[in-house]
Amino acid sequence: MSVAKGTLEIRNLSKSYVVDNNPLQILKNINITFPAGAFVSILGSSGCGKTTLLRIMLGLETSYEGDALIDGEKIEGPGSNRGIVFQDHRLLPWLTVGENVAFGLDKLNRKTKKLLVDEHLKLVGLSGFEGAYPAQLSGGMAQRVAIARALANKPEILLLDEPLGALDALTRMYMQKELERLWEFEKITMIMVTHDVDEAIYLSDKIIIMSSRPGIINKIINIPSSRPRDRASSEFMQIKAEILNEFHLGSEYPFAYAI
Amino acid sequence: MTISNKTKAFLGSSIVPLLLVIVWQYVASSGYVASFILPSPNQIIKTFVTNFVEKEYALHIAASLKRVLIGFLIGTVSGFSFGLLMGLSRTAEKIFGPFFNVIRQVPIIGFIPLIIMWFGVTELPRIIIITVAAFYPVTLNTFAGIRNVPKEYFELSSVYGYKGLKLIRRIVIPAALPSITTGITLALGMSWAMLMAAELFIQTYFGIGTRIQLGRDKFNMALVIVGIITVGALGFFMTTIVEQLAKALDRGKIIRKET
Numbered sequence: 001m002s003v004a005k006g007t008l009e010i011r012n013l014s015k016s017y018v019v020d021n022n023p024l025q026i027l028k029n030i031n032i033t034f035p036a037g038a039f040v041s042i043l044g045s046s047g048c049g050k051t052t053l054l055r056i057m058l059g060l061e062t063s064y065e066g067d068a069l070i071d072g073e074k075i076e077g078p079g080s081n082r083g084i085v086f087q088d089h090r091l092l093p094w095l096t097v098g099e100n101v102a103f104g105l106d107k108l109n110r111k112t113k114k115l116l117v118d119e120h121l122k123l124v125g126l127s128g129f130e131g132a133y134p135a136q137l138s139g140g141m142a143q144r145v146a147i148a149r150a151l152a153n154k155p156e157i158l159l160l161d162e163p164l165g166a167l168d169a170l171t172r173m174y175m176q177k178e179l180e181r182l183w184e185f186e187k188i189t190m191i192m193v194t195h196d197v198d199e200a201i202y203l204s205d206k207i208i209i210m211s212s213r214p215g216i217i218n219k220i221i222n223i224p225s226s227r228p229r230d231r232a233s234s235e236f237m238q239i240k241a242e243i244l245n246e247f248h249l250g251s252e253y254p255f256a257y258a259i
Numbered sequence: 260m261t262i263s264n265k266t267k268a269f270l271g272s273s274i275v276p277l278l279l280v281i282v283w284q285y286v287a288s289s290g291y292v293a294s295f296i297l298p299s300p301n302q303i304i305k306t307f308v309t310n311f312v313e314k315e316y317a318l319h320i321a322a323s324l325k326r327v328l329i330g331f332l333i334g335t336v337s338g339f340s341f342g343l344l345m346g347l348s349r350t351a352e353k354i355f356g357p358f359f360n361v362i363r364q365v366p367i368i369g370f371i372p373l374i375i376m377w378f379g380v381t382e383l384p385r386i387i388i389i390t391v392a393a394f395y396p397v398t399l400n401t402f403a404g405i406r407n408v409p410k411e412y413f414e415l416s417s418v419y420g421y422k423g424l425k426l427i428r429r430i431v432i433p434a435a436l437p438s439i440t441t442g443i444t445l446a447l448g449m450s451w452a453m454l455m456a457a458e459l460f461i462q463t464y465f466g467i468g469t470r471i472q473l474g475r476d477k478f479n480m481a482l483v484i485v486g487i488i489t490v491g492a493l494g495f496f497m498t499t500i501v502e503q504l505a506k507a508l509d510r511g512k513i514i515r516k517e518t
Contacts, residue, residue, distance in 0.1 A: 058418060078418045090415050093511040094433045104419040133511040 005071055005081075006156035006189040008034040008057060013066035015052060016214075025214035026052050030066070032208055032217065034157070039183050039190045041200035042208045045247065049215025050193045054161050057191065058084055070157065080104065083150030087162040089142035091134040097121070097145050098130030104153045120148040123182065140171040144178070151186060160192040164199065176202050180228065201239050202229050209246050219246055298481040306481040307488075310470075320489065322465035323454055326382075327497075330389025331450040335443055338394040342401025342442075346435070347427065352402075363395050367453055371460050385457035392453035393446035400442025404435030433510075440505035447501050451494040 013030040016023045026049040034040050042050045055061040056068050059078040068075045070082070091100045101117045108116070121127050124144040134142055143163060150158055163179070164172045176199055183190050183203075194200050200207050201223065209219045221242065225235055262270075280300050286292060287299035294302065310316045345352045345359075367388055378384040408431055416422070416430050432439075458468025467486050474482030 060414065060417060078420065080420075084418055086411070086415075088411065090411055092412070092415075092430070092433070094436070094509075095511065135511060 006036040007071055008157055008189065008191065009067070009069045009072075010053070010057075011067040011069065013053075013056070013064055013068060015049070015056070015061070015064040027064070028214040028216050030215070030217060032220075034189055034191055036156075036189055037187055038205045039180075039192070039203055040206045040208065041192045041194055041204040042210060043194060043197065043200045043243065044210035044215070045195060045212060048210040048212040050210055051161060053215070054159055054191070054193050057157075058082060058159055080153050081156045083153055083155035083158045085143070085146050085150050085158070085160045085163040087165045089134070089139075089146040091142055091145055091149075093134050095134075096130060097126065097132050097134070097137070100134065100145055101130070101148045101152050103149055116152050117148075120152045121145075123151065123185070124148045124178070138171075139167050140175060143167065143175065147179075147182065151182070155188060157189040157191065158186075160190060160194075162194055163192065164196075165194070172196075172199070177228070179203060184227075197240055197243050198231060201236055201243070202231060207243065209243065211246075295478045295480060298484065302481045303484050303488075306479075306485050310482075310485055316470075319465050319467055319470055320493070322463070323458070323467045323490075324493065326385055326389060326457065326466070327450050327454050330386045330453075331393045331447055333386070334390040334393025334450070335397050335446055337390070338397030338442070338446065339401050339439065341394070342398040342439075343405065343427075343432075345398070346402045346405025347431070359398070367391050368456050368460070371456070375461060380461055380463075382463075385454075385461050385463070388457040388461075389450050389453050392449040396445035396449060397439070397442040400438045400445070401435065404438025404442075405431055407438065408434040436508065440501075440508065444498060444501055444505065447498055448494070451490060451497075455490065 010030050010032045013027060014025065015027040016025040018024070030053065032040075042053065044050045052061060056064060057075065059075050059082070062075075062077065091097075092103070095103070098117050098121070101120055102113050105113045105116060117130060118127070121130060124147055126141065126144055126148070129137075129141070129145075134145070137145065143166075147163070160179075164175050167175060179190075180203055192200075192203065204223055207221045207223065208217055209221065210216065211218045221239065223239060229236060283297075284300050287294065287297050298306075341355070345355060370391075371384075371388065374384040374387055378387065412430055412434055413426075416426050421430060454466075455468050455471075458466040459472055462472075463469055467489050471483050471486035474480060474484075474486060
């Protein structure tokens with residue numbers, strides 16, 4: 001029996017920095033399991049350590065207490081089993097779109113490389129753009145290229161660090177649909193850090209709500225409802241109200257109850 | 260009738276020289292100034308023609324061009340290497356940086372007596388002067404370009420396992436390229452400026468500087484001015500070539516985007 005790959009576990013994880021000779025705790029006793037193939041969002045206001053947590057999962061941050069495990073093995077550093085999409089697209093301006101997508105495919109021969117680049121540009125709807133330079137793309141297009149670059153490596157887990165944070169509201173909603181489509185197509189684990197409540201509800205199977213100083217897990221909300229989700233449904237609104245309450249932003253009479 | 264932008268730019272840039280020639284011709288022919296002090300444009304053209312008809316003038320130009328090219332090339336290559344070393348290694352910067360910053364404050368002309376004492380009145384000291392002149396701007400701009408490579412690029416590189424020589428070749432140098440090419444363009448200008456100093460201070464038979472010197476000794480200002488125009492035209496020509504090369508190297512149009 002084959003076990004689905006792409007399970008990420010965080011066990012009793014704590015992390016602190018030393019600031020002016022005083023230890024500053026960033027993350028405190030974090031326990032999360034990201035099941036293989038699930039879409040999980042980490043939601044929190046700025047300063048809750050969610051980006052640090054993502055850096056740990058990525059392998060860029062290696063000094064902490066506790067464990068970070070992928071399929072039961074300790075994360076020792078960055079690896080091709082994880083892809084990352086940053087908030088800024090971080091495409092290299094001197095490389096074409098095609099060369100940017102091939103950035104992590106150095107070890108492959110030219111033919112395989114081209115095949116993977118074509119496949120993933122098509123997947124994000126940018127076939128025919130491989131010769132363009134990043135400066136010629138819009139924000140949404142650039143972010144699609146960044147997603148294609150991350151997926152071209154065939155990761156088991158895709159980490160998304162506020163991937164749509166720099167886009168305008170409409171492009172953002174459109175890209176949320178696209179992310180959902182890609183997730184359903186690739187069947188890999190996606191872990192997204194965001195501070196957009198709607199985005200988290202729209203995309204996630206599970207939302208992890210964190211609070212700041214030190215970063216702890218406040219609540220984990222499972223969202224069983226079917227996809228694609230209707231942003232205007234009462235169920236959606238109820239979940240939103242529940243989440244906003246966690247941030248003390250809930251209205252006294254959320255309209256979902258007032259109907 | 261429509262005039263192309265290129266023609267407009269050309270017409271615009273010829274206003275100042277044209278006015279200068281008109282005023283110059285007027286002053287020279289008015290009789291207020293002796294013709295050996297300010298020869299008329301007419302005389303200049305005559306001197307120009309007779310000079311260029313002589314085969315020897317080509318030898319003077321060749322000698323100067325050779326000096327500039329050798330000095331510029333050695334200065335650029337060594338400046339790039341040194342800037343790269345200091346840019347990449349904090350230790351190298353600590354060791355060489357302070358000394359470099361003190362010594363570059365001294366105008367190169369100040370070193371000429373020393374250089375002559377050490378190397379004699381030969382071709383070597385002339386080339387050394389030009390080399391040093393090209394070395395400073397390339398070193399400084401390479402160093403600055405490398406230090407200004409966004410840390411996000413390094414993060415991306417470590418995610419994709421780029422390190423060592425691969426990191427330098429594929430990320431650091433391309434990212435620093437706009438700054439490096441600025442340094443090289445500046446170096447070319449400095450090379451031409453210091454060519455004059457080298458030829459005027461360190462006597463030689465062949466060289467445009469020598470011709471200017473000869474003009475001064477013979478009270479033949481027309482010869483001096485022809486020399487100046489020759490240097491200006493050659494310098495302009497070479498700078499244009501270097502700028503075009505820089506543009507061709509600038510994939511993704513990083514430079515044009517910034518300006």
